Each structure stands twice: as C-alpha cells, then as structure tokens.
Amino acid sequence: MTRIAIALTPHFADWECALLMAVARSYLGVEIVTASPDGRTVTSMGGLRVTPDLxxxxxxxxxxxxxxxxGGLAWEKGEAPDFTSLxxxxxxxxxxxxGICAAASALAAAGVLNNVAHTGNSLASHKQQAGYRGEALYRDQPQAVSHAGVITAPGNSPVTFTTEILRALGLWGPEAEAELAVFSREHS
Structure with missing residues (x-):
C-alpha cells in the first residue's frame, strides 16, 4: 500500500493538502500519515485542529x-521547523x-531544488534562502512542476499539486483523473 507522510506545521494551509489527502485516502486506498513538529496537535489557518499520528x-x-x-503562516510567523534533513x-x-506555497521555499532552503525544475510562490522567496542555487531551473507558472521526484507549486495550485503527486507515485489513472476532474471543474 502506498503511504504518504504529510508534514504539518502550526498555521498550515489546510486547503493545500486537503484535496490530495481526500482523493488519495478515500478513492485510491492510500495510507495518509500526518506529522507535526513535536507530535502534538496543530491548528490550520482555517482553524482545523489536527492531532497528528507522530x-x-x-x-x-x-x-x-x-x-x-x-505551506502556511508558520514561515511568516517565524514558527516553521527546519525541513532540511527531513x-x-x-x-x-x-x-x-x-512542497507547496511557503513549503516550496523550505525545499529551496534545504537545497532540494538546486538541480530540478521547480516553481513556488515566487523566485524572490526562494532566493532569500541561503541553500538555494536553482534560479536557472525556476519556472514562473501558476501550475505545479514535477521533476525527478520533486514536486513544487505556488499556493494557488492545490489541484495540479495533487495531480503531480499522484502521477509521481504511479497512482494516476482513470479513477484519480475522474475525481480530480470533479474537484477542478470550476477551473476548466
């Protein structure tokens, strides 16, 4: 069974991972495991309280x-954990x-984006990260980018973010496509 770890932060953007979690778990039989920095409950930007698995x-x-x-407000509030080693x-x-939204910049800080095509909220936010050297591979676009097992997206792109993760995991097929088509229909 496919297992996805969702690494939450305080004030995480609940809509950025909700579609992935719902489609993967409910329609594709994927095991979703949530984690917080210390294993304690975190509250999303929308007020959703999540008791993580670990x-x-x-x-x-x-x-x-x-x-x-x-992503979420943890980076703006100075409460985001360092994701470099993880x-x-x-x-x-x-x-x-x-990584989506501010979490794409966390991947930039970790050096994960230095050798793969990627996107995020902005190139400027990535360039603020000391470990970032991937400017030439940045794609300024409103859809997720997937390259060599690394997926990034700006915060306005949870649908393409979900799609690219499912594709990278080999889960993209008629059922996943049908479910995502329903959830993204307003964007057609």
Missing part, C-alpha cells in the same frame, strides 16, 4: 513513498518530495 522526527523515509509539506533524507532515499 512527530516529524519519526518520519522514516523507508516507511513512506512520499513526503508532502503544505527533505534531504526523503530525496536521498528516492522518495517523492513535495
């Missing part, structure tokens, strides 16, 4: 197929690593 430190890349990090460990293990 702490970030307990996320073993060998036990998962993907690490997904939604993201690097998943990437080194050949697992899918995905």
């Amino acid at each position: 702490a970030h430190a307990a996320l073993d890349p060998q036990a998962f197929d993907a690490l997904v990090i939604p 993201a690097a460990d998943f990437k080194t293990a050949g697992k899918v690593v995905a």
